[in-house]
Amino acid sequence: MNHAITQAARAASRRDAGAAFSLLGPASLLMLLMLVVPLGYMLRDSLNRFDPTEMMIAAVTPENYLRFFVDPFYRSVLYTTIRVSVIVTATCLAFGLPMAWRLARSTSRWKSALVVLTVLPLFIGSTTRTAGWMILFSRGGMLDIVSRRLFDAGSVNLMYTEPAVILGIIAINLPFTILTLQSVFEGIDPRLEQAAASMGAAPSRAFWRIVFPLALPGVLIAAVLCFILCMNAFATPVLLGGPKFQMMAPLLFWAFSGDNNWPFAAALAFILMATTLGLTGLANVVIPRRYRGG
Amino acid sequence: MPDPVHNRLSRRAVLGAGTLLAAPALLTRRTAAAETCVVGTWGGDYANLLRDNIDDPILKPKGVEVIQDIGDETPRVAKLTAQRKLPRGTMDIACVGAVNGYRVTDADLVEPLDAAKVPNLKHVLSYLGATAFVPHIFSAQVIVYNPATVTAPPQSFADLLDLKWKGKIGMVSTVAPWVMMGASLLESGTTTDFDKAKAFMLKLNDNGLRLYPETDALAPAFKSGEIDVAVIWLARSFMWHNAGFPVKGQFPKEGAIIYVSGMVVPKNAPNKPAAFKYLNAMLEPSAQRGFAAHMGYLPTVDDAPLSGTVGEQLSLPQPRPKLVTPDYPAISKALPDLNDWWLKNIQHT
Secondary structure: OHHHHHHHHHHHHHHHHHHHHHHHHHHHHHHHHHHHHHHHHHHHHHOOEEEOOOEEEOOOOOHHHHHHHHOHHHHHHHHHHHHHHHHHHHHHHHHHHHHHHHHHHOOOOOHHHHHHHHHHHHHOOHHHHHHHHHHHHOOOOHHHHHHHHHOOOOOOOOOOOHHHHHHHHHHHHHHHHHHHHHHHHHOOOHHHHHHHHHOOOOHHHHHHHHHHHHHHHHHHHHHHHHHHHHHOOOHHHHHHHOOOOOOHHHHHHHHHHHOOOHHHHHHHHHHHHHHHHHHHHHHHHHOOHHHOOO | OOOHHHHHOOHHHHHHHHHHHHHHHHHHHHHHHOEEEEEEEOOHHHHHHHHHHHHHHHHHHHOEEEEEEEOOHHHHHHHHHHOOOOOOOOOOEEEEEHHHHHHHHHOOOEOOOOOOOOHHHHHEOHHHOOOOOEEEEEEEEEEEEOOOOOOOOOOOHHHHHOHHHOOOEEEEHHHHHHHHHHHHHHHHOOOOOHHHHHHHHHHHHHOOOEEEOOHHHHHHHHHOOOOOEEEEEHHHHHHHHHOOOOOEEEOOOOOEEEEEEEEEOEOOOOOHHHHHHHHHHHOOHHHHHHHHHHHOOEEOEOOOOOOHHHHHHHOOOOOOOOEEOOOHHHHHHHHHHHHHHHHHHOOOO
């Protein structure tokens, strides 16, 4: 009898394992093929030696990584990328938190319309949106005309500056931040705020003492999403930053496509990836455990 | 009596098998109908003009079907290099600039050519040369200015250091090697004195040099008054002129570096006879005139004189300016270091 039960349990376990494999297998396999294998190739390339004629000579050398860390220029590009990403993430959170909270708590019949308005910029490709910013920022553009004609001020030319890049990336990342935060706030019971209010807490006190700590794991996810998007931004730094503004992703592309230096480009890719993952992990450590998800 | 065949094979299986068996024959007939030539080229105007002046009018009637493999030049060179050990590559023709033309020739990646393979090679201008890299079009690096705001244009690179041009000079970041050669020409009379060229570029950068990501970004900068002067190819000023923006070009008195764009045949090209036909067609006077008329690049052959408005617009001024061919081995060797220096010192301030 016991034997029969054990066999049935084993059969059920095998069926579960089969079901799990059939559900997880295809996606995992695709992930393995599309991400892990190319990353493996790239890691190998990053240890090769560059040669202008041969392009790449098989070797196992750390010289591409050393070149990056020894040269102050490349380090400064990484610092610029981190600085821009931190500013963009902080700004997106500062603007996104109140908007997302208000959207989540709204009972207006316009709520759906407001959500659609938030999502609307995502309907337009980031390059197209950046082209719009170019028209706005350039000399002879809208900002310049308004500044000169309406306020009789000097010429405004934000094109090819760091503030232009920061504004451009904020415009792209803000909807992602708001949407992520809104879903977090939607999951927090509004009766908690009502309970706090019934005990005399002002709305702001209720938000910061009750809602925000509960939302912190979600806020962390929104911040990480925004930060990663910014660390890897390409089109906006190229189009709004111009040739004299350097961030990691355009630099990587230049090494790969402009200089044909695949080993160095691969090393840059791993440095960028490691930095992004490292800083994301650091944020996870810095936030007290009791506020983290899970 | 039961039919054993129909018992075992369904109608669908028979049809499928038949199609599979017939496929090679169908494909062979298609291949035989049109000889194909795969051309690795830039996109945009250049690709369109290849189609309008070479592919459709000259090669199509001869039964050569041209397939364009569009992409940037550097990845194309990477592809040539990466495919060098394959018995059959993927391109019959690769369009490259002269510097890369030299590099792939030096690396023994491309087919040596002569008039037996490409008869029109005998018409190629002697100072452009044609061994494995066949020059297609060329232009000169000039100082372009807006005549509406500039009455006394700079006559040489040296004049660009004048404080009156502070913040008013524009360049495209990708032309670094050619601008450096122009600076070297000014400083030492050769195209290879890169130390002096670097010193000159630092001074020019201090004079408020503005860099743009691509040539098209210079036109709005001119129009808005952001810049008055730019160092670019004469061909581009021709295009802007014809588009209703009348800029003018000044040949630097120390000499103008020439930019040559051309084509090579990879050693492992799948269809070399078609590639040779393509090169010959590319050197035909009608194809050469077509590029001059639409892009303002000068013909690379001696049997395509330009006439009419195009001839007037593209004719070199008198006395004839000094056109200087780069020292390709030297620039090719120096290029990685020059690009790195430019990135750190001119593109990063």
